[in-house]
Amino acid sequence: MNRQPQPAITWREDMIPQDVTLIERFASASGFFRPDEVLLAADFAAEHLSKGPESGYNFIFAQEGDQTLGYACYGHIPGTLHSWSLYWIIVNQSTRSRGLGSRLLAQVEQRVAAAGGERLYIETSSQPMYHPTRRFYQSRGYTLLTVLEDFYARGDGKVVYAKTMPDLAKG
């Protein structure tokens, strides 16, 4: 395969007010999310901005210089001891398929494992347009647990994956 070079990335975890709009733009421009989902992604960011880690939502941004190329949002699942969830992961359209999503996910996994997390859950859609997304998770060691038919909407099921320690610690 003729692969494009990977961008030189630094990881940023501190959120700045402009990130709320940035995330809204990312989610909207991805073409993957309904308008209510786009607002939800921005709400998670606004919640983190006002409450910090108390919000339960952690963020990591992939930076190339001052340009943000992608981000992930994840957190401990309330009411569980060691289960975490990846709420969102989005890579800028023009940067996709260059390995950044894999690196971003590995960064999340390292942080979850370091915080004592033992299982990282990922939920996504069963729609055909998410086929590359589902393949992405499966090829990164996530096990398909279940499909809840018609969960998000009629004909749009929820597909649930998880990765468990010790695989989680390996990234």
Ligand SMILES: CC(C)(COP(=O)(O)OP(=O)(O)OC[C@H]1O[C@@H](n2cnc3c(N)ncnc32)[C@H](O)[C@@H]1OP(=O)(O)O)[C@@H](O)C(=O)NCCC(=O)NCCS
């Ligand atoms: C899902 C998503 C985050 C993946 O990000 P990405 O940067 O494209 O991911 P990667 O480049 O690491 O991997 C994608 C493919 O590129 C390939 N690839 C190309 N060059 C690569 C490189 N240098 N290193 C690693 N993989 C590379 C991988 O083999 C991989 O193919 P595979 O999934 O068949 O194994 C991104 O496609 C995205 O934002 N999608 C839209 C939003 C979305 O679906 N978010 C998740 C909602 S639940």
